[in-house]
Amino acid sequence: MGEVILTMKNIDKxxxxxxxxxxxDFELKRGEVHALMGENGAGKSTLMKVLTGIYTxxxxxxxxxxxxxxxxNTHDAQAAGIVxxxxxxxxxxxxxxxxxxxIGREFKKGFMIDDRKMIQESKKLFDELHINxxxxxxxxxxxxxxxxxxxxxxxxxxxxKVIIFDEPSAALTEKEIxxxxxIIRDLRKQNLGIIYISHRMDExxxxxDRVTVMRDGAYVGTLITDECTKEDIINMMVGRVxxxxxxxxxxxxxxxxxxxxxEHLNAGKMVQDVSFELRKGEILGFSGLMGAGRTETARALFxxxxxxxxxxxxxxxxxTINSPEDAVKNGIGYLSxxxxxxxxxxxxxxxxxxxxxxxxxxxxxxxINKSAEKEVTERYIKELDTKTPSADQLVVNLSGGNQQKVVxxxxxxxxxxxxIFDEPTxxxxxGAKNEIYKLMNRLAAEGKSIIMISSEMTExxxxxxxxxxxxxxxxxxxxxxxxxxxxxxMDKATRDIK
Amino acid sequence: MTKKKSIFTxxxxxGIVLVALYFIFRTISSDFxxxxxxxxxxxxxxxxxxxxxxxxxxLITGGVDLSIGTGxxxxxxAGGCLIRFYNVPTGLAMLVSILFGLGxxxxxxxxxxxxxxxPFLATLCTCMITRGLxxxxxxxxxxxxxxxxxxxxxxxxxxxxTLADKTKLPLGLVWIILLMLIMQxxxxxxxxxxxxxxxGSNKEAAILSGxxxxxxxxxxxxxxxxxxxxxxxAYAAVIKTVQPGTGAxxxxxxxxxxxVGGVSASGGYGTIYGTVxxxxxxxxxxxxxxxxxxxxxxxxxxxxxxxxxxxxxDIIKRKVIK
Numbered sequence: 001m002g003e004v005i006l007t008m009k010n011i012d013k014x015x016x017x018x019x020x021x022x023x024x025d026f027e028l029k030r031g032e033v034h035a036l037m038g039e040n041g042a043g044k045s046t047l048m049k050v051l052t053g054i055y056t057x058x059x060x061x062x063x064x065x066x067x068x069x070x071x072x073n074t075h076d077a078q079a080a081g082i083v084x085x086x087x088x089x090x091x092x093x094x095x096x097x098x099x100x101x102x103i104g105r106e107f108k109k110g111f112m113i114d115d116r117k118m119i120q121e122s123k124k125l126f127d128e129l130h131i132n133x134x135x136x137x138x139x140x141x142x143x144x145x146x147x148x149x150x151x152x153x154x155x156x157x158x159x160x161k162v163i164i165f166d167e168p169s170a171a172l173t174e175k176e177i178x179x180x181x182x183i184i185r186d187l188r189k190q191n192l193g194i195i196y197i198s199h200r201m202d203e204x205x206x207x208x209d210r211v212t213v214m215r216d217g218a219y220v221g222t223l224i225t226d227e228c229t230k231e232d233i234i235n236m237m238v239g240r241v242x243x244x245x246x247x248x249x250x251x252x253x254x255x256x257x258x259x260x261x262x263e264h265l266n267a268g269k270m271v272q273d274v275s276f277e278l279r280k281g282e283i284l285g286f287s288g289l290m291g292a293g294r295t296e297t298a299r300a301l302f303x304x305x306x307x308x309x310x311x312x313x314x315x316x317x318x319x320t321i322n323s324p325e326d327a328v329k330n331g332i333g334y335l336s337x338x339x340x341x342x343x344x345x346x347x348x349x350x351x352x353x354x355x356x357x358x359x360x361x362x363x364x365x366x367x368i369n370k371s372a373e374k375e376v377t378e379r380y381i382k383e384l385d386t387k388t389p390s391a392d393q394l395v396v397n398l399s400g401g402n403q404q405k406v407v408x409x410x411x412x413x414x415x416x417x418x419x420i421f422d423e424p425t426x427x428x429x430x431g432a433k434n435e436i437y438k439l440m441n442r443l444a445a446e447g448k449s450i451i452m453i454s455s456e457m458t459e460x461x462x463x464x465x466x467x468x469x470x471x472x473x474x475x476x477x478x479x480x481x482x483x484x485x486x487x488x489x490m491d492k493a494t495r496d497i498k
Numbered sequence: 499m500t501k502k503k504s505i506f507t508x509x510x511x512x513g514i515v516l517v518a519l520y521f522i523f524r525t526i527s528s529d530f531x532x533x534x535x536x537x538x539x540x541x542x543x544x545x546x547x548x549x550x551x552x553x554x555x556x557l558i559t560g561g562v563d564l565s566i567g568t569g570x571x572x573x574x575x576a577g578g579c580l581i582r583f584y585n586v587p588t589g590l591a592m593l594v595s596i597l598f599g600l601g602x603x604x605x606x607x608x609x610x611x612x613x614x615x616x617p618f619l620a621t622l623c624t625c626m627i628t629r630g631l632x633x634x635x636x637x638x639x640x641x642x643x644x645x646x647x648x649x650x651x652x653x654x655x656x657x658x659x660t661l662a663d664k665t666k667l668p669l670g671l672v673w674i675i676l677l678m679l680i681m682q683x684x685x686x687x688x689x690x691x692x693x694x695x696x697x698g699s700n701k702e703a704a705i706l707s708g709x710x711x712x713x714x715x716x717x718x719x720x721x722x723x724x725x726x727x728x729x730x731x732a733y734a735a736v737i738k739t740v741q742p743g744t745g746a747x748x749x750x751x752x753x754x755x756x757x758v759g760g761v762s763a764s765g766g767y768g769t770i771y772g773t774v775x776x777x778x779x780x781x782x783x784x785x786x787x788x789x790x791x792x793x794x795x796x797x798x799x800x801x802x803x804x805x806x807x808x809x810x811x812d813i814i815k816r817k818v819i820k
Binding site for chain 1: 683687688689692693695696699700702703704705706707708709710766767
């Protein structure tokens with residue numbers, strides 16, 4: 001670690017009704033990877049937005065390379081060498097890699113764009129980073145991991161001195177994460193300052209030098225990563241101990257009936273001959289790497305994507321599911337990994353979302369019975385402990401964890417017995433995660449059957465009664481929780497990958 | 499964080515603008531203030547308002563229906579032909595016009611919802627088709643509907659009645675208000691309405707909630723077609739002779755009205771009362787500006803700017819919510 005490159009002191013920022021940042025301090029040194037942690041709504045992104053000029057601070061000082069600065073927009077910040085690699089990639093799929101990296105500042109030859117030079121420069125960048133990507137490839141043909149590498153290359157090409165990674169690993173496979181870490185270590189060696197925002201505790205331990213924790217818009221403290229434990233960090237984030245150990249044995253009674261049987265399910269390349277059973281009260285974990293075909297299996301089962309073959313039995317009876325409508329009629333509910341896109345209608349109220357799948361039940365004649373609708377919504381707000389001032393609140397104003405609860409409520413209102421949770425805690429902070437876990441356990445104990453797709457090993461081991469592992473569209477293993485270890489799962493998850 | 503709902507919604511603002519416009523025009527032009535002017539303006543307003551009510555539904559789903567203008571003419575021509583050439587009773591001919599509209603609306607719905615054509619393209623095609631079809635059924639002749647004085651011209655009294663003392667009353671306004679209230683109720687209080695909004699806000703989420711989105715998406719365009727059919731009757735009652743090949747561009751006034759009245763141009767939000775008020779604002783500009791010395795070209799330019807203003811409000815509103 002070198003000298004301090006960036007100091008933020010006493011940063012204060014309020015929005016109408018919210019004190020988003022309460023005199024926050026932050027310091028970054030050259031050649032350091034500094035984790036910024038905190039639950040959703042803790043103020044991490046707000047702090048970064050103040051730094052990069054998206055928001056204007058109310059008070060406080062930012063010192064960068066020895067002088068006080070204030071950026072008015074991201075362009076200013078970029079010009080000074082502070083760049084963000086966003087969680088959602090900002091790439092134009094139809095352009096090439098090189099065109100994307102130099103978008104907005106293309107090299108020119110006369111009035112024509114000099115594509116050749118852009119390709120050369122991209123190559124140089126990739127060589128520096130030791131990554132192997134063809135600058136002429138179309139962006140949309142690359143994997144998410146590779147796209148992110150391009151985003152990083154783009155950041156570096158701005159002569160960056162400080163790079164902010166906002167949850168960079170959310171969409172990456174284990175292998176891609178390793179590559180990412182190699183690049184980050186490289187950047188550290190080149191004396192860049194790196195801010196790393198993530199929810200994943202394991203990564204923090206592996207890649208970062210220091211950790212700054214925020215809670216409710218306030219600075220809690222800074223630790224040296226090597227000198228603290230996971231529990232120390234979590235305690236600082238939530239102010240209470242919540243870490244739980246893996247499940248050791250199945251909670252499903254030995255005589256629990258099979259509620260769902262899937263035989264030889266086929267749907268394109270991503271779902272090949274997948275068969276499995278789900279029992280009453282069971283949490284069946286689906287593990288595997290990104291792109292293993294788990295979500296595709298769930299969508300095919302749910303009728304959201306067409307299948308090319310396979311039989312589905314519910315409570316021993318063969319059923320036909322060709323659309324989500326059929327699936328819902330058969331008591332299956334699906335909670336998408338991408339809530340905002342597939343799960344909720346963000347600009348509508350909690351009530352409207354809660355009854356979206358059940359509206360026929362809340363009709364008196366031709367008309368919607370709004371008081372009955374509200375009553376059931378309020379009941380589930382209470383039961384699931386959803387934090388909201390009222391049932392009329394727009395879902396967009398809720399936190400990730402509470403939005404997830406609204407989706408759960410939607411299916412509980414529908415009285416679905418089989419629930420498919422696809423990445424149930426993605427983008428949800430540690431405290432709320434725990435609540436979702438408790439809720440899932442409670443639902444299973446009440447006799448609901450749950451399919452849980454998760455890319456987080458700790459989540460799989462903590463929640464599942466039984467684990468199915470997939471790799472490249474095929475089921476490669478089935479492990480009881482008693483026998484499950486991280487190694488055993490990873491072994492099966494990478495079985496078919498050369 | 500509950501936000502207090504401001505009473506100054508776009509609908510209220512546009513309502514105030516509407517009243518203000520009327521009085522401004524009246525003050526400047528004494529002709530505009532005449533009762534006969536008011537009457538003839540109301541006559542013209544009915545078919546615009548009906549088209550606007552209908553097209554609000556596709557707009558709220560994030561789609562559009564470009565076929566309502568030429569469609570309306572086509573349905574009016576078809577009905578008129580039946581009366582003129584086949585001695586079909588007026589009531590039956592009216593029913594045919596309306597059902598014709600419904601049919602084209604259903605066809606739009608199938609093209610968009612089942613076959614997956616973009617709404618813009620699908621309804622552009624039916625716009626061309628109805629325009630040509632109108633000429634084909636009439637052999638390119640203009641078709642007059644019965645006049646009010648003729649026996650089978652009773653349908654005029656749906657829109658305008660003459661009292662014993664010879665005063666005429668714009669009865670159509672009552673129907674517009676009634677239909678507006680009914681469709682607003684449909685939008686806010688029925689399954690169809692709720693799903694219309696859900697499709698506009700997040701179609702994927704609606705599908706994954708197990709809603710038969712395909713069916714409701716078709717129905718949205720059916721409603722639009724149905725109202726174009728109703729509009730064709732109002733049109734026939736005002737325009738003495740229906741000309742084939744006309745109607746293109748009228749849909750834009752109706753769509754503009756809905757947008758001015760607060761229907762979100764990107765879907766997910768809108769009200770029917772706002773739509774009707776917006777349609778009248780557009781109509782007042784169209785009819786009123788010439789009275790205060792603006793020619794037709796100026797009037798179009800001004801209408802364009804009013805639309806920009808309305809859409810800007812919508813965009814700002816969305817930013818504030820985010």
